[in-house]
Amino acid sequence: xxxxxxxxxxxxxxxxxxxxxxxxxxxxxxxxxxxxxxxxxxxxxxxxxxxxxxxxxxxxxxxxxxxxxxxxxxxxxxxxxxxxxxxxxxxxxxxxxxxxxxxxxxxxxxxxxxxxxxxxxxxxxxxxxxxxxxxxxxxxxxxxxxxxxxxxxxxxxxxxxxxxxxxxxxxxxxxxxxxxxxxxxxxxxxxxxxxxxxxxxxxxxxxxxxxxxxxxxxxxxxxxxxxxxxxxxxxxxxxxxxxxxxxxxxxxxxxxxxxxxxxxxxxxxxxxxxxxxxxxxxxxxxxxxxxxxxxxxxxxxxxxxxxxxxxxxxxxxxxxxxx
Amino acid sequence: xxxxxxxxxxxxxxxxxxxxxxxxxxxxxxxxxxxxxxxxxxxxxxxxxxxxxxxxxxxxxxxxxxxxxxxxxxxxxxxxxxxxxxxxxxxxxxxxxxxxxxxxxxxxxxxxxxxxxxxxxxxxxxxxxxxxxxxxxxxxxxxxxxxxxxxxxxxxxxxxxxxxxxxxxxxxxxxxxxxxxxxxxxxxxxxxxxxxxxxxxxxxxxxxxxxxxxxxxxxxxxxxxxxxxxxxxxxxxxxxxxxxxxxxxxxxxxxxxxxxxxxxxxxxxxxxxxxxxxxxxxxxxxxxxxxxxxxxxxxxxxxxxxxxxxxxxxxxxxxxxxxxxxxxxxxxxxxxxxxxxxxxxxxxxxxxxxxxxx
Numbered sequence: 001x002x003x004x005x006x007x008x009x010x011x012x013x014x015x016x017x018x019x020x021x022x023x024x025x026x027x028x029x030x031x032x033x034x035x036x037x038x039x040x041x042x043x044x045x046x047x048x049x050x051x052x053x054x055x056x057x058x059x060x061x062x063x064x065x066x067x068x069x070x071x072x073x074x075x076x077x078x079x080x081x082x083x084x085x086x087x088x089x090x091x092x093x094x095x096x097x098x099x100x101x102x103x104x105x106x107x108x109x110x111x112x113x114x115x116x117x118x119x120x121x122x123x124x125x126x127x128x129x130x131x132x133x134x135x136x137x138x139x140x141x142x143x144x145x146x147x148x149x150x151x152x153x154x155x156x157x158x159x160x161x162x163x164x165x166x167x168x169x170x171x172x173x174x175x176x177x178x179x180x181x182x183x184x185x186x187x188x189x190x191x192x193x194x195x196x197x198x199x200x201x202x203x204x205x206x207x208x209x210x211x212x213x214x215x216x217x218x219x220x221x222x223x224x225x226x227x228x229x230x231x232x233x234x235x236x237x238x239x240x241x242x243x244x245x246x247x248x249x250x251x252x253x254x255x256x257x258x259x260x261x262x263x264x265x266x267x268x269x270x271x272x273x274x275x276x277x278x279x280x281x282x283x284x285x286x287x288x289x290x291x292x293x294x295x296x297x298x299x300x301x302x303x304x305x306x307x308x309x310x311x312x313x314x315x316x317x318x319x320x321x322x323x
Numbered sequence: 324x325x326x327x328x329x330x331x332x333x334x335x336x337x338x339x340x341x342x343x344x345x346x347x348x349x350x351x352x353x354x355x356x357x358x359x360x361x362x363x364x365x366x367x368x369x370x371x372x373x374x375x376x377x378x379x380x381x382x383x384x385x386x387x388x389x390x391x392x393x394x395x396x397x398x399x400x401x402x403x404x405x406x407x408x409x410x411x412x413x414x415x416x417x418x419x420x421x422x423x424x425x426x427x428x429x430x431x432x433x434x435x436x437x438x439x440x441x442x443x444x445x446x447x448x449x450x451x452x453x454x455x456x457x458x459x460x461x462x463x464x465x466x467x468x469x470x471x472x473x474x475x476x477x478x479x480x481x482x483x484x485x486x487x488x489x490x491x492x493x494x495x496x497x498x499x500x501x502x503x504x505x506x507x508x509x510x511x512x513x514x515x516x517x518x519x520x521x522x523x524x525x526x527x528x529x530x531x532x533x534x535x536x537x538x539x540x541x542x543x544x545x546x547x548x549x550x551x552x553x554x555x556x557x558x559x560x561x562x563x564x565x566x567x568x569x570x571x572x573x574x575x576x577x578x579x580x581x582x583x584x585x586x587x588x589x590x591x592x593x594x595x596x597x598x599x600x601x602x603x604x605x606x607x608x609x610x611x612x613x614x615x616x617x618x619x620x621x622x623x624x625x626x627x628x629x630x631x632x633x634x635x636x637x638x639x640x641x642x643x644x645x646x647x648x649x650x651x652x653x654x655x656x657x658x659x660x661x662x663x664x665x666x667x668x669x670x671x672x673x674x675x676x677x678x679x680x681x
Contacts, residue, residue, distance in 0.1 A: 051453050108657040114452065115398065116660045119600045122593070123652030130645025251589070254457045262453070297468055300461035307450050307458060 022165065023284045024277060029170040031276020032177045033239075036232040037253040038260065038268035039181070040225040045262050046201040047221040048106065050117045054124040056250020058097075058226060060243070061128050063233030066090045068136040094226030102219045110214075129244060173235040180231060181269055184224070188265075193220060201263070255303030275299045326674040342523055359512055363505040372504035378618050379508075379515045380573045385598045385610035386522050387565025392596070393604035394526055395558035396538030397447050398455055401440075401462035402566050402595045407470060407587030409436040409567025410574035429514070429571040436567020437560040439466070444559030448552050451541070463589055470587070507576040514572060518565065523607055525561065534558050535605075601655055603662025612663040620648060 040055040069089050074082035105120050188194040199207040200217045208214060256275050260267025279302075283295040326347050333339040343349045363371055388402050413432035417425050443462035447455050525531055533554045536544035545551050570587065578586060594617060602613020621644045659666045673680065 105653055105657075109660070112656075112660050115600065115604070116656055118453075119597070120653055120656050122597060123649045123656065125649070126645045126652065127649030130642045130647075130649060133645070134639065134642035251460065254453075254460060258454060258457050294468070297461060297464035300457065300464055304446060304458050304461045307446060307454060 019284075023280050025166060025170075027277030027280035028273060029167075029173065029276070030280060031273035032174050033232065033236055033272075034252050034256045034276055035269045035272025036177055036180075036228060036235065037250050038256040038272055039184075039265065040228040040232070041253055041257055042260075042262065042265055042268045043184075043221055043225045043228065046265075047197055048200075048218050049114065049204075050106070050121065051114065051262075052225070053118060053121040054128065055225065055229060055253070057125045057128045057132075057244075058094075058229040059233045059236065059250060061097075061132050061233075062090060062094060062226065062230035063237040064132050064136045065093050066230065066234065067142070067237070069093075090230060091227065094230060095223050098219050098222035098226050101222055102215060106218055107215065133244070167239075169235075169238050173238075176231065176235070180228070181265070184265065193217075197221060252299055255299040258303040259306055275302065278302050326671075326677075328675065340527075342527065356516060360509065363508060368504045371508045374619070374622060376504065376508055376511060376577050378614055379511045380569055380577050381595065381598060381614035381618055382611045383515050383518060383572065384566050384569035384595050385602065385614050386519060386607060387562045387569060388595050389599045389602075389604065389607065389610050390522060390526070390534070390565065391558050391562035393599055393606065393609070394531060394538060395534040395555065395562075396451075397444075397555060397558060398452060399459040399562070400456045400589070400592050400596065401443060401459035401466075403587045403589060403591035404463040404466035405436045405440055405563045405566040406570025406573060406591065407466055408439045408563075409433060409570035410587065411470060412436065412567065413571035413575060425575065426510070426514075429568060429575065432571045433564040433567040436570065437564040440559045440563025440566070441556050444556050444563075447555045447559065460589075463592055467588060511572055511576045514568070518568065519607060522565070526607070530557065530561075538605075597652065599662075601652060601662060603664025606662065606664035608667065609662050609664035612667070616651070616663065617648065620644065620651065 037055055037059060040058070041052055044050055044052040044055070066086055069086035070082055073085050073089075101124060105124060106117075109117055109120055188198060196207070196212045196217055197220070199210070199212055200214060204214060207217075252275065253272075256268060256271040258271070259274055260269070260271030279295055279298050282298045286294070328345045328347070331344075331346055333344065338344070343352065362375065384402060384406055387405075388399060391397050391399050409432045412435035413425075413428050416428040416431060417423075420428075439462070443459060446458045450458060526534070533544070533549050534557075536547065536549055537551060537554050537558075541551055544554075573586070598613035598617050599610055600613070601616055602611070603609025624640050624644045624647065655663065659669075
């Protein structure tokens with residue numbers, strides 16, 4: 001038994017390095033997607049202190065809007081143009097969504113306890129599920145991968161005495177995610193709005209007193225999270241279909257947040273990669289010992305074990321409590 | 324007019340500290356309970372089976388979660404799993420010892436759930452808030468995995484579902500296919516009334532005050548001599564006990580077996596959490612109000628609107644249910660963030676002053 005747990009998986013890894021690389025790569029790709037969802041959470045949590053449960057459904061909603069708009073537009077404008085027109089319009093929709101949420105939900109609820117705001121995002125989730133389904137229908141849709149000029153197909157690599165299959169799309173996803181994080185970092189660091197965002201994240205009161213409009217910042221931050229959701233929706237939709245089942249997988253972003261810390265953008269990325277890789281490795285090498293399917297909870301257990309030693313996460317701010 | 328407390332003098336401390344110090348409240352509650360027990364005389368089996376039974380099950384689970392989240396301030400997303408533990412424990416026990424009355428096993432299954440709850444409550448000493456919510460999510464997914472992967476739990480049946488056997492009380496079938504909705508409803512109602520009464524006394528006493536002290540500020544509570552570990556674990560134990568019993572009655576008195584492994588999923592946990600937040604955190608009444616609202620609105624949209632002549636199809640009804648529940652949640656949070664229970668107590672206060680508010 002002990003041999004099966006502690007030695008045999010590593011022997012397998014050493015014997016078949018190509019399988020190891022393949023598993024690692026799959027974990028990495030899953031991790032990138034978790035990280036993207038977590039990124040949306042972190043952005044909103046930092047700026048408004050709202051734990052946004054609706055991030056998962058925003059991903060689905062953005063994806064659905066894109067595909068739905070494309071289906072409406074493409075007959076009259078042609079495929080390539082239609083796809084990009086739909087993309088622009090979806091960005092517009094996400095802005096309207098952010099503005100509406102700020103206006104209708106957040107503004108009346110300002111200064112309420114965290115759990116109330118958390119609950120309000122549940123309300124948003126329900127609303128978006130119903131709204132999205134009644135407009136675009138509940139059936140899964142195919143993401144318009146080619147029309148958005150994303151690469152498809154796979155690359156076979158012959159390394160380490162075996163074959164490793166890598167989807168081109170996954171590479172694109174990793175690159176785009178990297179670019180987006182870099183872009184966000186630059187935006188936060190060097191622009192006027194970015195500096196205001198960081199100020200709000202540090203202290204609402206202090207930010208207000210130097211003349212930063214909290215309402216504007218919240219619209220911007222929810223809009224940014226909407227863009228992140230759109231990118232996530234495209235990437236995830238391209239791998240499988242765009243459907244509402246995706247919103248449950250978005251819960252996986254929670255252990256990612258715990259690992260990385262609720263307030264850290266790099267933490268979300270690193271946490272996502274750790275969870276993604278840990279999950280796939282665990283499933284592949286240790287899963288068969290207990291009958292498989294451990295992917296569904298392994299991430300939470302990793303996060304739980306981690307919490308016992310570092311409650312504030314990898315990069316989170318240290319929690320200091322005063323009476 | 325009727326709601327006056329003038330002339331009701333309290334002469335002892337006990338009378339002053341009573342759960343319902345105002346006579347009208349006691350009479351009102353008595354009437355409600357009486358009406359609840361007499362309800363089967365006036366309504367159809369369909370109404371009892373699809374509206375009242377689930378409502379009571381959700382209320383019981385919501386009370387359980389409210390003890391943990393509302394009174395102790397520990398956010399839990401594992402309610403569905405703890406309910407599942409209760410359901411499966413009750414199933415295994417009543418299969419293993421068929422001669423013992425099933426009601427005893429329904430209560431006993433709560434203890435199994437409490438044990439699991441304590442286990443997953445251990446991290447609560449170090450973490451709180453949303454971090455704890457994720458820790459309890461681990462409970463949810465691990466236990467969900469268990470009921471799929473461990474065939475012993477469902478007695479190796481090929482479909483993976485469990486069948487509730489017929490069990491009797493005074494020779495009347497209360498569980499299983501022979502039990503009528505009315506009998507199941509009456510048994511369930513008795514259980515819910517008793518457990519609500521126990522809960523209302525727990526939260527008023529020493530234990531409840533310890534919980535509330537921990538909720539309001541745990542460091543200060545610790546300095547005052549309240550042991551955080553014991554108190555938090557006790558809250559987890561009692562809360563999971565209630566959830567376990569709720570799960571057992573859900574399986575035995577409502578579902579009657581079938582797709583057990585899908586019933587206790589993450590959505591159930593979320594629904595119970597919505598119920599107590601909408602109903603009111605830290606108020607037992609809130610559990611009932613929240614369960615009523617979130618359970619009745621979908622039913623109303625599904626059956627009520629077509630009956631009123633509004634043409635609404637099955638799929639559209641579902642979409643509108645989502646939209647309306649979403650808007651209701653946001654509406655109630657904006658109108659009264661402390662939930663329906665607070666709304667009710669404000670109304671009560673107004674009634675006392677009426678017609679001369681100052």
